[in-house]
Amino acid sequence: MTIPCRFIVNGSAVSGSFPPMRRLLDVLRGECGLTATKEGCGEGECGSCAVLLDDTLVNSCLVPIADVNGREVTTLEGLPKDDPLFAAFAATGGTQCGICTPGMIMAARALLNDCLRPDLSQTREALSGNLCRCTGYGGIYAAIRTASGQGE
Amino acid sequence: MYTSMHNDSRFGTTPLKDAPLRKDGMEKVRGTARYVADITYPGMLHAVTARTRLPGGTIASITFDDHVPWSEYVVVTARDIPGINAVKMIETDQPVLVETHYRHAGEPVVLIAHPDPQALADALAAVHIDERPYAKPPVFAIEEALRADTRRIAADNVYRDYLMEKGSVMDAEKESCQVFEAEYHTGAQEHLYIEPQGMMARMEGGILTVEGSLQCPYYVHAALMYATGLPEERVRVLQCATGGAFGGKEEYPSHIACHAALVTMKAGGRPVALIYGRGEDMAVTPKRHPSRSRVRLGASRDGRLRFIDIDFVIDGGAYLTLSPVVLSRGVIHAAGPYRCDNVRVRARAVATNHPPFGAFRGFGAPQSIFALEAALDELARMLEMEPDVLRRRNVLAPGDISPAGQRIEGPLDMQRVIGQALEACDYHAKVEAYRQWNAQKGAIRKGIGLATFYHGAGFTGNGELALRSRAGLRVGADGLVEILTSTTEMGQGMQTTLSGIVAEALRIPYEGVAVARPDTRDVPNSGPTVASRTCMVVGAILARAADDLIARLRADAALPSVYGYGEFRDACARLHAAGGVTTIIADYRHPAGNEWDESVFQGSPYASFAWACYVAEVEVDAVTGETRIVDFTAVQEVGRVVHATVAAGQIEGGVVQGIGYALFEDVRFGADGQMANNRITNYIIPTSADIPPIRVLFLESRHGAGPGGAAGIGELPMDGPAPAIINAINAALGTEIRHVPAMPEHILAAMDRRSA
């Protein structure tokens, strides 16, 4: 059985009929063609699929699409093109293989929306749900520092 | 406060702000890089794999339940293999799909594909593989494998038995010396690249085209030819953006590629996606080899090493795969960067019924280095010496002969590396302060520990000679220089590093160089992307290709002897006008005097080494046995840093994997020999909350064989953290922990043993 759902993705209306327990992640990557959002584990552990749901950070692999009805989703593709996080992540070693990067940037965006100039301990806590296997996190901290105007 | 001191001017490294942007940075931060799971083709099929469940046995029959409409599916078994049913690697003992006999749980037997991925679960459940166990019980432990009365998996259950010998341990033992002896163990380690493995195959114009997440395009190419029987020109392999690999995508992609290829060939060339879920990936793909080392060290009272005697065994798992070369690297690194006239390292790779173990950053060296470095601390304790003093007394210097018989060439200075590391973290003051702190017997115990080590860059021994790698440059009318190499970007920054090397050699801006997509139809075989060889080996080939290109531009396009970028581009345009797109391919040249005798493990095993001293500081909670790394210092002599951000990222990332290896990452095997905790929830890797400040310092003496004196660095940071951390824990607690991972459970137990 499918149910009708209407919601906003990156400012555009999406409507369709979906199996209610279909994961938001699959709808974003499939029907919406927005493949920046990645699947790393499918159980909410790695954070690669993180998006904003009504401006709140969520793991899209754990959100049933029926729950998105009437709400607003922002993926990496929906961030402003001049979000300082992009340039900062590219310049400081915040990305290596790149698979965790979209989720990491979404978590960083959620952090900066909440806190203009996070310190290191706030940054570490805010990113603790996003696993990175390449960078050792140092380049990522540097990116957030730079993007929040705390660069050297 | 987090500090990354790789831009510290005291150490002569290029400041971070001057480093050009990484080539693949923007597409990755924008999310536009295309990974294999991001690709779709019209009419594409999705495939899954049915596998064996028993740890070795025979397949009596395969049956398919009637309720599934099988005509909608593509079903592939061993009978559908047009070529040879073996995955081409060092040997060909491992089947692409099991027909009858098999050796471990999780071996592929049947492939099923359907246009609707939702239709696969039911079908998979409707395939019944009737398996019969072997009479003798499966073998999962090294010592069991070596017993004569257990199940035989390979001849004597020993894949390889090596001996590296120098001087005479027996003679050295006759003279008076202090002897320390102990046994060390390391566990398996899962790569946990965040992108699971996957391949996409299709027939395009009669050409089998396979693209996916992989490290070594030509390994996959060779495996596809072997299994499909297709000629070279009808097989094409392309790399997609690859979401981490660390050795884990060196070998297994050949399996998945063969599987996807078999399905597309049976399905009339329709595109087939074979993408693993996380659980499947963790259960069936190779991991770091578990090891057991018996270490005997003889030393004079003043701490000079008289002999090093090591018996090193790794668990190879059920097929040979890459175990011989993992073992040889482990052997060569087993006696460390130390001066010692009498060395004996016996090393074996044994067969068990685990899924095969394979390549993982460090490739045998982290295992043997852990044992030696942990043993050295215990020897120091026995001799009542400080661990740093013991190492300084024995570490190799230019002019010395290494345990493998290699003469160490200057100008590198390992004493300076050690000195920098100890100074950067204020080592001596902390040793004293922690001693006093721990005397109070509070809930938190503090310790500091170090490890000194080196890591050889490039293939071991004559490996590079055998590979005969090639790489090249291509230039068209616009003067953009494209690098042609089968070396792959998997996050380590190869595009950036090689572009920097080529730009420097051509004396043009970094922006004037690009890297062509690895595509076996378009790029020459530069060998696999492994063994810290990219910068040193492939970089050197490309630097020579650049010289050839300049010579060509001078000869055929009037490039002046001193030129600016505009003149370079003008010359390229003239070259193009005269003869079209120009491609220059250069070949590998073996450094003179680098001879290696594989039969006795003596000679020059590597063209150059990176040298390092790492220091870990820990706090252990005596209430729970939990360990927190509070500070980490990584000082390395790497010859030359080509790109500061990329190089520092390699070190920091490797250190964090090493922290996981030391403290968290515990592969638990089930009764079937497969990884039982095959979920990210249950296999614990470090999060941002677990990571200390990591000080990364580079020394650059230009001693390496690569461009500008660079050595390889990719694997180095995997070697040092585990011994440094275990030495710090043992220093904090007075324990004798001799294995990794040292989980809180083990640490509490070790504390109990000590108080008992």
Place this chain on the structure above:
Amino acid sequence: MRWYAPRKLHEALALLTERPDLIPIAGGTDIMVGRDPRACGHDYLSLANVAALRGIRETPAGVAIGALATMTEIGRHPIVCRALPALAASARATGAFAIQNRATLGGNIMNASPAADNAPVLLAYGASVSLMSVARLRHVPYENFHSGYKVTVRRPEEILGEIFVPYAPLGARHYFRKVGTRRAQAISKVGLAALLVGRPGAWERVRFGFSSVAATPILACALAATITGTARGLPDDEGLAEALGRDLAARDDIRSTAEYRRRIALNLVREALAPWRHQGGCDAGQ
């Protein structure tokens, strides 16, 4: 597969009376894990839109937490942080931010995992829960809520309404510590929360709630009796261990060993009872 998403509590209750087989779902952070996306057959009752189940209310006797209150809301709530600091700490220790934004307190205890991060705190504080059906409303002390491994006393037609957490006596000691292998985003090997009234050596009333040491989260009653029943000072380690042995039923599993769990359960109890000098726990009294 059917999906019901009522907005009104009475509609939800009516649906559940009619269809007691419906699986209630709130934030989904447990139910969605490991669920085969192709599985059919289950019908769900989404509670996410039922406004009456939201919110955190202050009452004269304690804090009433709607079943749909998220970990983020609880962890940041000023009254929870001030008056029930161990609960704020356990909420902040439940997964990472992206989980805390979706995971609800009701879901955490209805999932009934023995490793539930908030369960020890609710046990220590002496919380109670309200279970509602069309026919009636009943209150159950939380210590009676879990009746077996992954089983609760909720009847199929009931919805978990509120979790009521009474205030602690003034000057009480609040303790919470979760032990996993790493510092964030780990499933606990042992979780302990304690509420202690009195002072070291002369405890008047103590409650210890544990996770991951038995088939359900447990209130360690034998331990409490031993501590408050000891006339002079603390029982010794053997006494504590003996009492804990009666309360705990620790097992080996993929995450740890029974032996380690018993060991650190005892160590954590000693830490909670000792003059404050520990590093890892939440000292809420200060």
